[in-house]
Amino acid sequence: MAEPFTTHTGLAVPLDRINVDTDQIIPKQFLKRIERTGFGQFLFYDWRFTGDGLPARGFVLNEDRYRDATILVTGDNFGCGSSREHAPWALQDYGFRVIIAPSFADIFYNNCFKNGLLPVVLPGDTVRRMLRNAAEQYPYSVSVDLERQVVIEPGGPSDPSGAPEPGGATGPNGSPEPGGPSHRFEVDPFLKHFIQEGLDEIGWTLQFEDDIAAYERTRSTG
Amino acid sequence: MPPKTMYEKVWDQHVVKEMPDGLTVLYIDVHLIHEVTSPQAFEGLRTAGRKLRRPDLTYATMDHNVPTTDRSLPMTDEIARLQVDMLARNCAEFGVPLYDLDSPRNGIVHVIGPELGITQPGRTMVCGDSHTSTHGAFGALAFGIGTSEVEHVMATQCLLQKRSRTFEIRVDGVLCEGVTAKDIILNIIRRTGTAGGTGTVIEYAGSTIRGLSMDERMTICNMSIELGARAGLIAPDDTTFEYLAGREFAPEGEAFDRAVAEWRTLATDDGAEFDERLALKADEIVPQVSWGTNPGMVTDVTGVVPDPARMDSENDRRAAEKALSYMALEPNTSITEIEIDRVFIGSCTNSRLSDLRAAADVIKGRRVSPRVTALVVPGSHAVKRQAEAEGLDRVFLEAGFEWREAGCSMCLGMNPDILQPGERCASTSNRNFEGRQGRNGRTHLVSPAMAAAAAVAGHFVDVRDW
Numbered sequence: 001m002a003e004p005f006t007t008h009t010g011l012a013v014p015l016d017r018i019n020v021d022t023d024q025i026i027p028k029q030f031l032k033r034i035e036r037t038g039f040g041q042f043l044f045y046d047w048r049f050t051g052d053g054l055p056a057r058g059f060v061l062n063e064d065r066y067r068d069a070t071i072l073v074t075g076d077n078f079g080c081g082s083s084r085e086h087a088p089w090a091l092q093d094y095g096f097r098v099i100i101a102p103s104f105a106d107i108f109y110n111n112c113f114k115n116g117l118l119p120v121v122l123p124g125d126t127v128r129r130m131l132r133n134a135a136e137q138y139p140y141s142v143s144v145d146l147e148r149q150v151v152i153e154p155g156g157p158s159d160p161s162g163a164p165e166p167g168g169a170t171g172p173n174g175s176p177e178p179g180g181p182s183h184r185f186e187v188d189p190f191l192k193h194f195i196q197e198g199l200d201e202i203g204w205t206l207q208f209e210d211d212i213a214a215y216e217r218t219r220s221t222g
Numbered sequence: 223m224p225p226k227t228m229y230e231k232v233w234d235q236h237v238v239k240e241m242p243d244g245l246t247v248l249y250i251d252v253h254l255i256h257e258v259t260s261p262q263a264f265e266g267l268r269t270a271g272r273k274l275r276r277p278d279l280t281y282a283t284m285d286h287n288v289p290t291t292d293r294s295l296p297m298t299d300e301i302a303r304l305q306v307d308m309l310a311r312n313c314a315e316f317g318v319p320l321y322d323l324d325s326p327r328n329g330i331v332h333v334i335g336p337e338l339g340i341t342q343p344g345r346t347m348v349c350g351d352s353h354t355s356t357h358g359a360f361g362a363l364a365f366g367i368g369t370s371e372v373e374h375v376m377a378t379q380c381l382l383q384k385r386s387r388t389f390e391i392r393v394d395g396v397l398c399e400g401v402t403a404k405d406i407i408l409n410i411i412r413r414t415g416t417a418g419g420t421g422t423v424i425e426y427a428g429s430t431i432r433g434l435s436m437d438e439r440m441t442i443c444n445m446s447i448e449l450g451a452r453a454g455l456i457a458p459d460d461t462t463f464e465y466l467a468g469r470e471f472a473p474e475g476e477a478f479d480r481a482v483a484e485w486r487t488l489a490t491d492d493g494a495e496f497d498e499r500l501a502l503k504a505d506e507i508v509p510q511v512s513w514g515t516n517p518g519m520v521t522d523v524t525g526v527v528p529d530p531a532r533m534d535s536e537n538d539r540r541a542a543e544k545a546l547s548y549m550a551l552e553p554n555t556s557i558t559e560i561e562i563d564r565v566f567i568g569s570c571t572n573s574r575l576s577d578l579r580a581a582a583d584v585i586k587g588r589r590v591s592p593r594v595t596a597l598v599v600p601g602s603h604a605v606k607r608q609a610e611a612e613g614l615d616r617v618f619l620e621a622g623f624e625w626r627e628a629g630c631s632m633c634l635g636m637n638p639d640i641l642q643p644g645e646r647c648a649s650t651s652n653r654n655f656e657g658r659q660g661r662n663g664r665t666h667l668v669s670p671a672m673a674a675a676a677a678v679a680g681h682f683v684d685v686r687d688w
Contacts, residue, residue, distance in 0.1 A: 017541075017544070018537050018540075018541050019416055019417070019516050019541065021516070021653075021655045023634075023653070023655040023656070023657060023658050024655065024656060024657070027657055027661075028634050028635055028636045028658075029635075029636070031258050031286075031287075031636060032258070032287060032299075032301040032302050032304075032305050032636070033301070034261035034262065034265075034304065034305055034308050035262065036262045036265075036369075046656065046657045046661055046662075051643065051661065051662075075537065076417065076537065077416060077417040077420070077450070080416055080417065080450060080516075081352065081447075081448075081653060081655060082351075082352050082634075082653075083259070083350060083351060083352040083366040083367060083368055084258075084259065084368075085259070085262075085350075085368035085369040085370060088368075103417060103420065105417070105420065105450055106420060106421060106450065106452055107352060107366055107367065107368060107452075110368065110371070111368035111370065114368065114370035114371070115370070188384070189243060190241075190243065190245045190382070190384075200270075201370075201374060201382060202270070202272070202373065202374050202377045202378060204382075205247055205374065205377075205378045205380055205382060206377070206378060208238060208239050208247050208380075209378075211238050211239045211247070212238055212247070212249070212275075212378060212379065212380060215238045215249055216249075216379075219249075
């Protein structure tokens with residue numbers, strides 16, 4: 001069962017690329033494992049590590065200041081390509097709880113919700129600004145409130161397009177309080193409900209077992 | 223009754239329960255599984271103490287990580303072998319029919335489904351693999367799912383879904399000699415980009431599509447996911463019915479006639495609305511070659527590597543710069559000047575008998591260039607047997623190709639068939655992502671005929687001049 005997602009405040013790391021495919025997120029040589037866990041060490045493997053297995057200089061996740069990042073800010077069409085659920089497993093196991101992008105590929109987007117990892121769609125220019133802020137400001141700590149469907153940036157330089165967040169949200173463990181511009185995002189009510197409660201989707205569908213059986217009878221006699 | 227699209231018809235026939243907000247419990251007729259995306263789903267069933275609801279509607283094969291060399295030898299990759307053994311144990315425990323490496327029905331999941339007649343018009347089909355869209359060539363609503371959804375289908379034979387938007391792509395006119403279904407779909411993705419179909423189910427229509435064989439239609443639908451679509455559909459017609467007649471799992475006799483009558487009603491009604499439309503003229507399409515690191519980065523074989531400096535959008539420019547750096551290509555290089563080291567003919571996109579025939583036609587009586595290592599991997603045991611019966615294996619072997627056992631092989635490089643760092647490959651597969659065929663390998667997507675011609679020449683050539 002996935003961990004429920006309600007609110008999250010954490011350090012954001014910018015991965016400024018478009019069309020990041022699931023082959024990059026988790027390369028195929030790691031798909032032979034038969035467990036759901038332990039994929040975080042292989043996340044973005046070919047970008048994170050050199051051919052000798054050493055941390056690759058210049059890859060953003062290897063920068064010390066992003067070591068504790070839990071929010072990934074990235075470009076359009078994140079998660080395209082293969083349907084491998086190993087991609088959200090790897091992101092989640094590495095420590096990410098939220099991915100913010102202007103758009104996502106369908107299968108990846110759905111897979112995230114099954115694993116307590118929240119994909120958030122924000123307008124392209126907002127994401128572009130967040131990518132810049134995450135690169136230039138430190139610590140750039142962002143809050144995500146799923147119930148109210150808002151992303152709240154840290155206070156500081158004011159943002160003309162985002163509405164200021166009255167009171168802001170409280171960051172845990174002394175992390176700076178986001179109190180800056182807030183951005184509303186859309187999420188399907190059903191996906192929201194399931195991830196908020198950490199519900200077992202299979203159990204939910206099984207409440208319709210009689211309907212499923214009735215449907216099967218119509219098919220077999222048709 | 224308002225006119226409906228084929229997608230809406232198939233959807234409506236599979237609604238078990240619809241909630242007021244459109245959330246639907248959708249019945250799944252066929253569940254295909256393989257060794258890579260199923261072990262965690264079986265484990266989930268065991269942990270929750272659940273049964274697999276319909277083993278009789280579930281079919282398993284081993285394809286993704288299997289060796290394509292001598293099958294009588296044990297698998298040397300221990301972790302891959304464990305995954306393959308795990309599938310066998312899981313199938314035995316849950317009563318799922320398995321086409322293992324020794325089965326004459328074994329092969330790539332998207333090749334054997336159609337070949338065995340499991341894929342039929344009007345069915346809903348899923349698999350933990352994004353290229354499940356292949357089966358849409360028969361008018362089946364078929365899409366890839368993640369492992370959590372694989373478990374969901376195992377337990378309930380249903381999925382929770384909402385309707386997708388619809389996208390009609392029409393291709394009309396006559397294709398030039400040497401231009402193939404692969405060139406059509408690469409040309410489409412080049413126009414739409416890799417996210418142009420996100421959130422939609424595509425229906426491919428028009429006179430060109432109607433004129434394609436089933437193998438060619440499968441190549442088109444296979445790559446629907448590469449423009450981001452959930453599924454791609456083609457209306458079933460006489461070509462479809464002739465293909466299916468006599469297949470192992472297809473209905474027989476009167477039952478087949480009744481099925482055909484029903485399948486004929488699936489086509490989109492006149493006047494049905496689509497959310498998006500795109501139209502192409504077939505005679506404007508020439509052989510296509512990808513130059514970058516996603517399947518939308520494609521150009522004509524007669525063209526040159528594009529110059530990022532001349533791209534309008536900042537995003538496109540930066541992506542193209544990164545891609546050219548990875549691909550080690552200079553802007554404005556003629557495509558036909560690009561030299562290659564490897565050729566791969568195979569994958570669920572292009573490993574069927576007609577693909578192998580097209581490649582064999584090009585190389586007959588010729589030799590693979592000394593600078594090139596070339597590999598043919600049939601899509602299934604059945605394809606391999608038929609090809610050998612026609613003598614195609616001799617044509618390939620005499621030209622200097624390797625002739626292998628069936629599997630996904632170098633399309634995704636989970637088995638030992640991979641590119642070495644820096645190697646450049648002409649590939650009939652579906653993805654040219656960074657590292658897809660091996661770390662720092664460089665993939666160019668082409669049709670089987672184009673790949674075969676490149677194998678002989680050692681660089682890309684326009685197969686129309688062959």
